[in-house]
Amino acid sequence: MARDIFRRLVRWEGLLLAILAVIVVVTGIAVPGYLNPQNQINLLELSIEKAIVVLAMTFVIVSGEIDLSIASVMGLSAVLVAWLKEQGVPVEVGIIAALLVGALCGLFNGYWVAVIGLPSLAVTLAGLIGYRGAALLLVGDRSIGGFPEWFNRLGQQPLLGPFPLALMVFAVLLVGATVLLQFSGFGRYAYVVGSSPEVARFSGVRVRRVKLAVFAMSGVVSAFAGVLLLARLGAVRGSTAEGFELDIITMVLLGGVSIFGGSGTMAGVILSILVVLNLRNGLALANATGNTQAGVIGALLILSVLVPNLVAAARSRLGRGGSAEAAVIPKLSDL
Amino acid sequence: MTLLLRRVRPEQVRELTLVFILVAVVAFFATQIPNYLAWQTFTDISTGLAIIAVAAVGQTLVVLTRNIDLSIGSVVGLVAYFVGTLLAGTPGMPAPAAFGIAIAMGGALGAVNGVIVAFGRVPAVVATLGTLAIYRVALVELSGAKTVTTDSLPAWLLNLPRMSVVSLGQLDVRPLVLLALAVVIVFQLVLSYLPYGRRLFAIGSNPDAARVAGLPVERDVFVAFLLSGALAGLAGFLFLVRFGNITVVAGQGLELQVVAAVVVGGVNIFGGSGSIVGALAGATLINVLQQSLIRWPAVSAFAQDAILGLLILLAVASDKVILGRLRTIWVQARRRDEERAAATAAEQATHGA
């Protein structure tokens, strides 16, 4: 059974890898400019903030919760930096304040979920509305721009070779998140808490503390991503980053992380990010509208689970009996 | 009081705590907003609520089975647009036909979700996140950038939201509200008294056990999605009736409002427990908060969302606290009863001896 699960896991990530390969090859042949290195950097850079938050969201979902407030925290942190700048606070200080506020937002969510025991969907939905509201409270109907040159340059110009800062930050965070989730004690706790919170409690795991930490992390990372977004866009409004949450959750789920917690791997999530971004870029370069892009990604999301399931069902019907269990819902293998 | 406590367990009256919170909210705003307790406010809020409530009923059915339907907003938009276009093209179409088409189309879209989830074994979040996008795409492509305008719609449809079914002095009860209320009552009865309804609870409570017990899990889940779609279709029809102008963004974001209503209404997002009445109470609470905030002179347009987020959180939290307290009181009352009964029994035993 373990080997079975392992096979399934490999199959899921293998599937994503195959999809990615097909996208890259087909688009590479059919769409001029796609394989251009600058384009490859562009396609990552254009969604790098989402990709960064995807990493944190993976922890939240693995631990059996959900955080819908991330996009609002991103917006709030970006707005906060700008608002503080207007009040004469240096941007450097503003960034630190934004990160702190992000952590507070996360802890606030975590408090109601982990300590009081409210469903995270309800709590973070309130956060989605409330934190966005706080951002609106600060900027109202204005747009704030005019940041120091160094700040804009960090967000908009390549820093090292052709790579902008955000890309390098993402690379570092990626490695960090992978190590943290797959190899650290904290990651182990996240899986355990998501898989069976009661077993965790009966094993002396501080479930509350783990959940609080996961939410705090989600808050800080979102705030950080918000600052990066601000640097890239050079201006901020009350609506900045609005609606990002669905894209982010989509990427996590396509990566094979179960919405019920306790399963999924960082490798799957990374592949999922690459699949979504490459697909979207390839379609855009082929002059597909945003509408078509959304539709194709929606269909991919369904088909990537549906088709293997149907194949497995057909195979089990043809071959010997056995369970028609969903084939590719990946489970956690030997951790 | 104790008699009541003995017969009714707190879970059965959990909606009452929401009603209590709702009353508190209304009482608060009545002190803050001049002319708040007017029938006009009631008419405004109740009519707006009708659409969310109908969609929330469908969502409840799905959530009870430990699934979720995120495609609702797109279904509402797509149906509203499609039926609107149809009516604009054939003005002679009778009202029941339009009504039926809306429900049938919603049902078909829901059935697609149902097939993918129940028979294709795709997790509901994944499946309906996908169809959320796909149905919206269909709407944009279908529309050819044309808007359904009130002008093109038949008169009976335009008059519908202005009609009063019951008119007592200033109180107008709109047909939309009555329809929504009927839907709520019917489905509450379905959940309480039909075997199908009870099975939905069973499936969400323990899917494995449901399979072992021989319940038609796949079929029931499929039907839940179908109903959710059909009710979203009905909501789409109401949307068309109420707003008349239907663009490609119609109903966008509605799914979050509906999920919020259901969760605030005490339906367990992991299935197995909850009620339609609860979902209605949740929808009402959120709607009343929203509508009251935009009527509150003391609060600027920019502060409303910040307050709304906080109030929703407080509502959910106090619901939990009140319910927990009730449960404790109930358990204690029960225990006292039992002890008393035991004492009486013992006494009788000694007398008998």
Add this chain to the structure above:
Amino acid sequence: MALQAGEIHALLGENGAGKSTLIKIMTGVVQPDGGDVFVDGRQVRVGSALEAQALGIAAVYQEPMIFPDLSVAENIFISHRDRGRIVDRGAMRRDAEAVLDRLGVRLDVGEPARGLTVAAQQTVEIAKALSLRVRVLIMDEPTASLSAHEVRRLFGIVKALRGEGVAILFISHRMEDVFQIADRVTVLRDGRWISTRPRSEVTPASAIRDMVGRTMGDFFRRTPTRPGDVVLEVRGLAREGVFAGVSFTLRAGEVLGLAGLVGARRTDVGLALFGIAPADAGEVLVDSRPVTIRSPQDALRVGIAYTTEDRRQLGLVFPLSIAANVTLPTLRRYLSRFGLVRRAAEDAVAQGFKERLSIRAPSVRTAAGSLSGGNQQKVVLSKWLNTRPRVFILDEPTRGLDVGAKAEVHQIIDELAHDGIAVILISSELPEVLAMSDRILVMREGRQMAVFDSAEATQERVLAAAMGQLATPAVVV
């Protein structure tokens, strides 16, 4: 294998012998690879659970398949098709109470099943099977969670059903149950049929021989140990509305049995000592120092470990590997300076336990959920042994285990005592408690009724105390 109307047919076999698969085939949950099923001489294909129901086949599973959110009454009647189109709650309650009455059980049929104990949940399962018009009733370990009193009641019902012409397939690891009730005995081993004989031709020894393919010794006996110092002292422990007045002392190397009927609240005492549902009155002293236990972390700090009775829900993280499960409570010990898990160290310690407790698994990286019940229980024991407890509370450690696995667990308990660990053994199986314990604390409805020394404890005395037939609670400390 043939099952006749009006017979009680026992099915024996070690875990993994294929009993569960057989049940699943008969109830239509899985499809057979080959072979045929006949009902009333007609070949049938049990394609689904529904078809099984139509054929009059019902099963009571070892792990209760209940719906936690539904009420007891609804759990009993959820799969009924003959109760009309509309649910009549009043009638359902009455009928549920009637069925439970037949079982001699009193439950609040309106209460959600979530709050029931495992035993009560199993009772509901049996009631559910009874309420269907069964022709073939399969019972997988129905007595595992019942106390002697309830077992007797159950057997009465089973016999009554037999009288009504129902064929009963009875699966149990408890030899005494089998010999008390079965008409015929079939033994499976490694998925194969070994033998079917009338009970009169079977002896426990021959049955066990057939099951394990070798001869085994008698029921386990403790090897004597010399108790050490007092490790745990409990004075007047209470939790409001649950239990009260629990007092005892426990020495190193001693096994204290906690006996009682269902509802005696033994598990709650365990949960209180482990900090899951903390006590609100009384004193706990470890090594003569008073301690406060408000959480499992507190308990672990003072060296108290607890294995739950609900292994399936609360014992293990199934998707995780054996090694990860073993180190879960002690993960901190296996972290490097940077907070990373030292897999090698983790595997090594798990490997150690694997060998010491002979856990049968391909490797310590195998998912815990894929193991058999006995091996799962050994992983649970390893997990807690690795915390190096001073006091080890074992709640129903052998429930649902086959004879071989059971004996191994008993062996382990004995070794624990020898290693100077103070053991509290909570068990519904009276012979087990009697055989394993140095002293036995008997509870009834949350009250401590008596404490017996193993020398003075007999099945009758313990049972009498558990049923409240002692004139005054005799507290012998």
Add this chain to the structure above:
Amino acid sequence: MRIKHSTSLSLLAGLALVASACGGPAAAPSQSPTQAAATPTQAAATATAGGVAKATPGQSVKMMLLPKFLGILPFAQANKGAGDAAAELKNSTALAFVGPTADNSVQGQIEFMTNAATQGYKVVMISNNAGDQIAPAATAAQAAGVKVVAWDSPIPSAKGENLFVAQVDFNEMGKVMADMALSIMGADGGKFAILSASPDAANQNAWIKALNDALKDPKYAKVQLVDTVYGNDQSERSYTQAQALVAKYPDLKVIMAPTTVGIAAAAKAMQDGKMCDKVKVSGLGLPSEMVSYTINGCAPQFALWSFVDLGYLTYYTSYMLATGAIKGTEGEQFEAGRMGTFKITKDPTRSAGLRVLMGPFKIYDKTNVEAEAK
């Protein structure tokens, strides 16, 4: 329509072209290469100052029309106008009409802008929904040789923008709204409120600001603006906001909605609430959506311009800019096919940027709305 605008001053005046026009000293040296890249190399560019440039049809120019999002009428009309212009100019490369989804508008526009350079577009015509957040992407596109022409809604700081084809004068817009309010309320005046799109819709904000300025005129002394609320360009929200306004201000006389979604929703809300006698609706609306409300008196007066013409003019301007027929400097004049001659001027409604002003407004009422709605 949401058109974004920022009230904040830009640090950089943007292009050297623009900088010279403004005479601002703040032009960053880093912008110079942009200008070099953006300068047409074709010798065919023959426009002289004072003369009227004419387009040379038949050239192949890869052009993208990028609306805020796809699926609504005004943008489709603009596409139609642009298509007409493309046919007249015999551009052998087809016009791409692409755009993001409504819920991903800002992010999507930035993506399309960035990809445009990779795809080899010569011109991106954008109805900007991202405010100044599009500026870095637009500047980068220019650096890669793409002309950026805004229409309908400009880049507030004008950074990364070659030209803005303005539908009407934004300051004029304020006066038009004030006039409509006054004419509906009559000489006695009264209270009115604004139902806008989203709080950061720069277009609406610019118009609201212009309206506030206009109201200082003693002519409007009795016209009182009491509140501004936001319906986020959603029918649902706009409808309930309109209801709430009436509840909040019992003596409200006019709801002014400078957004096509808002005005239609508000009119419907008043009609459904049987309040059309008390509260009138006005603002910017599409005749086809407003005709019934105008006839029955719920929305007696509203204004708009032709989106077909706007698309046409934008395409013409962009084509000439890309082919070098015009350089996109202040004072240039050019002939835009059927629409006549236009002049590039400084944009007086922004602190920087060049503008081609289309105009004029069309005020609709009972007398002309039915004809236009067809």
